Amino acid sequence: MKRMKLGIPKGSLQEATLELMARAGWRVTMNSRSYFPGIDDAEIECLMVRAQEMARYVETGALDAGITGRDWVVETSADVAEIAELVYSKQRLTPVRWVLAVPEDSPMREVRDLEEKVVSTEVVRITEKYLASHGVKARVEFSWGATEVKVPHLADAIVEVTETGSSLRANRLRIVDTVMESATVFVMNRKAAADAWKREKAENMVLLLQGAIAARSKVGLMLNVKRESLAGVLGVLPALKNPTVSTLSDAEWVAVNTIVDEEFVRHVIPKLKSAGAEGIVEYPLNKIVP
Numbered sequence: 001m002k003r004m005k006l007g008i009p010k011g012s013l014q015e016a017t018l019e020l021m022a023r024a025g026w027r028v029t030m031n032s033r034s035y036f037p038g039i040d041d042a043e044i045e046c047l048m049v050r051a052q053e054m055a056r057y058v059e060t061g062a063l064d065a066g067i068t069g070r071d072w073v074v075e076t077s078a079d080v081a082e083i084a085e086l087v088y089s090k091q092r093l094t095p096v097r098w099v100l101a102v103p104e105d106s107p108m109r110e111v112r113d114l115e116e117k118v119v120s121t122e123v124v125r126i127t128e129k130y131l132a133s134h135g136v137k138a139r140v141e142f143s144w145g146a147t148e149v150k151v152p153h154l155a156d157a158i159v160e161v162t163e164t165g166s167s168l169r170a171n172r173l174r175i176v177d178t179v180m181e182s183a184t185v186f187v188m189n190r191k192a193a194a195d196a197w198k199r200e201k202a203e204n205m206v207l208l209l210q211g212a213i214a215a216r217s218k219v220g221l222m223l224n225v226k227r228e229s230l231a232g233v234l235g236v237l238p239a240l241k242n243p244t245v246s247t248l249s250d251a252e253w254v255a256v257n258t259i260v261d262e263e264f265v266r267h268v269i270p271k272l273k274s275a276g277a278e279g280i281v282e283y284p285l286n287k288i289v290p
Contacts, residue, residue, distance in 0.1 A: 004192070004201045006044050007058065007066030008037065009051040013184065016088055017067055023212035023286050024205070043201060052122075055080050055187060064192035065202050071098060071161070071182035075123045081193040084206040086184045088213055094163065095183040098123060100130075101173040102157045111177055114138045120147055120155035123180075127159045130179045148173060211287035218288060219262045221272075222281040224248065224255055229276030236271045238264065259288065 008028065009017055018028050028046060029038040035048045049057055054068035055078035065083070073080060087095060100119075102108045108117075111134045120143045121127045127140045143150060147158045148171040159179050162168055168175065186206050192198045225233045230245070233256060237243055243258035256277075260268060269280055 001042060002197050003043055003045045004198050005062075005064045006046050007049040007054050007063040007068070008046055009054060009067055010035075010048040011050050013051055013067070013069070014048070017184075020086075020088060020209060020212050023215070024208040025286075026205075052076075058187050058189050061189050061191060063189065064198055065186065065188045067184060067186055069096070069182050070185045071096075071123060071126065071180060073185065073187060074180070074182075075125050077125070078187075079190065080187040081190050083186045083188055083193070083202055084210065086186055086206075086209055086213060088184055088216075095181045096161050096163050097181050098126065098159055098161050098179040099165075099168070100157060100159050100176045100179055101151075101168050102176055103152050104172045104174045106152070106156075106174070108157065108176065111136055114157055117156035118154075119157050119159060120150040121159035122147065122161075123159060126180055130159075207289060208287060211289040214288040214290075215285040217262055218259050218285050219265055220257065220259055220283045220285055221265070221268075222255065222257050222279075222283070223272060223277040224253055224279045225275075225277045226253055228252075230254060230256075232275040233272060233277050236268060236275050238268075259285065 008014070021028055027040045031037065037046045037048060039046050047063065049063070049066065051068045052072050054066040055073040056076050057063045058066045058080045059078040067086065073082070100111065108114065111131070114131065114136050115138065117138045119127055119138050119140050121140065122143055124140050124142050131138055131140070141155065147160045148167060151158055151173070157176070160168065165175065186202065186209070188202055223233070234243065237258055238260055243256050246255045246257070248255055265282055272280060
């Protein structure tokens with residue numbers, strides 16, 4: 001039987017990735033002592049790999065495909081095929097940012113103020129290229145973690161990844177500039193990507209993963225309404241496209257089915273009721289595939 005060797009990111013992306021895969025239709029079972037999780041798909045073999053190393057193992061062919069951050073593909077200069085962008089992170093459905101940050105009371109206000117200074121970061125190559133693009137010469141030191149605590153005693157500035165900026169603010173740090181935006185990506189070994197079976201397997205998986213991402217912030221709504229009140233109800237509803245309207249056995253009534261943002265539901269349901277809707281049902285979605 002043919003199999004695709006898939007790398008799943010271990011660490012900060014792990015929980016979000018496993019949840020996403022479950023919503024897309026793949027159940028991955030973890031064993032705390034094993035780096036080879038089980039998966040309910042006989043055509044996939046999984047391996048847990050840190051996101052920082054993923055692209056390198058995909059490039060060498062140790063893995064056919066993997067899920068990692070575009071930042072780590074750039075940092076390792078890995079020659080891999082990017083199949084798709086999967087916009088999710090450990091907390092939110094947004095890209096992450098690598099930012100240049102300094103202590104709140106630092107006199108440094110822009111990149112050129114780092115001339116001959118020390119910058120601590122996990123992404124040394126990305127940071128060196130960024131500084132070079134601004135004509136700044138500074139010493140970039142690799143950080144093994146807890147980068148926020150390196151300033152001001154061990155470094156003058158840091159380049160650190162952030163989703164919301166809350167950790168930086170908690171450590172009394174001020175963002176000077178964005179070094180790079182990064183999203184999660186599905187990458188393949190170039191030889192594997194040229195294999196028709198593996199490529200189709202990967203693209204089918206990506207289709208369902210993207211469908212699960214699209215559905216994470218949405219819910220479905222079903223309701224019944226008299227034809228005479230239909231225009232008022234449709235005026236209340238936003239939708240991906242036009243809502244589906246179906247005839248019921250009673251010719252005076254129709255059923256409406258649509259998809260809305262979950263955060264919008266608490267506002268729209270009372271308006272739908274006031275507009276004449278009845279039998280309103282809200283239901284969760286696993287995937288939205290365009």
